[in-house]
Amino acid sequence: MTKTLPLSFEFFPPKTAEGAAKLRATRQQLYAHGPEFCSVTFGAGGSTQQGTFDAVKEILAEGVEAASHFSCVGATRATVREQLAQLQAMGVKRLVALRGDLPSGYGIGGEFQYASDLVAFIRAETGDSFHIEVAAYPEIHPQAKSAESDLQAFATKVKAGANSAITQYFFNTDAYFRFVDDAYKLGVDVPVVPGIMPITSSTQLMRFSDACGAEIPRWIRLRLQGFGDDVESIKAFGLDIITDLCDQLRMAGVPGIHFYTMNQAGATSEIIRRLDLV
Ligand code: FAD
Numbered sequence: 001m002t003k004t005l006p007l008s009f010e011f012f013p014p015k016t017a018e019g020a021a022k023l024r025a026t027r028q029q030l031y032a033h034g035p036e037f038c039s040v041t042f043g044a045g046g047s048t049q050q051g052t053f054d055a056v057k058e059i060l061a062e063g064v065e066a067a068s069h070f071s072c073v074g075a076t077r078a079t080v081r082e083q084l085a086q087l088q089a090m091g092v093k094r095l096v097a098l099r100g101d102l103p104s105g106y107g108i109g110g111e112f113q114y115a116s117d118l119v120a121f122i123r124a125e126t127g128d129s130f131h132i133e134v135a136a137y138p139e140i141h142p143q144a145k146s147a148e149s150d151l152q153a154f155a156t157k158v159k160a161g162a163n164s165a166i167t168q169y170f171f172n173t174d175a176y177f178r179f180v181d182d183a184y185k186l187g188v189d190v191p192v193v194p195g196i197m198p199i200t201s202s203t204q205l206m207r208f209s210d211a212c213g214a215e216i217p218r219w220i221r222l223r224l225q226g227f228g229d230d231v232e233s234i235k236a237f238g239l240d241i242i243t244d245l246c247d248q249l250r251m252a253g254v255p256g257i258h259f260y261t262m263n264q265a266g267a268t269s270e271i272i273r274r275l276d277l278v
Pocket of ligand 1: 040041042043044069070071096097098099100101113114115116134135136141142143144145149150151153156157166167168169195
């Protein structure tokens with residue numbers, strides 16, 4: 001069983017100076033695990049652009065490879081072109097290219113319909129300057145017309161020029177393995193890295209999962225509900241569950257693990273320590 005596995009950590013851009021200071025400390029703790037890269041999310045509609053780019057700049061200045069998430073919903077070719085130029089000037093070499101979801105209240109518009117349009121545009125404009133990641137949904141994107149069309153859409157965006165993919169988080173490894181096999185049959189042979197969400201809060205997990213279509217198995221949901229407000233038990237249970245999940249994935253030979261850190265180092269570090277990963 002391998003003890004080395006490429007790791008990556010995802011952060012969101014902090015809204016306050018205090019949040020930025022806390023994130024700096026979180027990053028230093030997580031750098032001890034030697035990540036391949038760290039990524040920073042990007043609010044759809046460009047709502048967090050400054051915060052995203054500032055956090056990306058800091059990561060690069062700390063000597064770590066940084067990936068900027070980049071969403072295209074509501075964007076025009078001109079705005080995307082300008083943002084790509086800024087990222088290139090910052091020395092960014094890796095993007096997570098997404099459609100994104102417009103917050104309610106934003107009008108529909110923009111010149112990109114799907115992430116595949118964005119990937120094709122980035123390749124046409126910047127050649128091979130960026131390593132492009134795209135999102136994958138082993139449990140099917142919530143707005144997909146069907147499981148087949150979602151898989152086909154995934155294959156289309158990879159063929160538009162993506163180098164690798166990161167999945168939405170999941171707790172069911174069969175969904176992931178089936179997805180990777182089926183995508184391979186459609187000619188997708190890029191690495192599909194599982195995205196892992198450490199469990200630290202029951203209410204937060206339920207809220208996120210309902211919104212993004214990640215299924216929490218009944219037994220996990222009921223166990224979490226049973227802990228009520230007992231945060232320590234939730235955390236202990238979450239560490240056991242997620243360490244087991246990562247262990248199964250590692251044993252099956254996944255190409256890496258991407259942690260949705262929620263800007264916290266504790267749970268992610270403990271899982272990596274328990275897995276004895278280098
Ligand atoms: P797409 O790949 O464009 O798919 C969106 C929907 O359209 C799917 O239902 C798909 O089946 C369908 N579709 C695609 N192409 C076609 C086609 N040709 N014909 C018909 N249907 C099609 N959101 C943010 O706002 N900021 C972030 O930083 C962010 N980071 C993320 C990181 C990861 C790893 C993941 C998994 C998700 C992230 N998200 C982020 C959430 C993401 O923006 C949403 O899930 C969004 O709804 C879909 O984005 P996408 O890039 O997967 O879209």
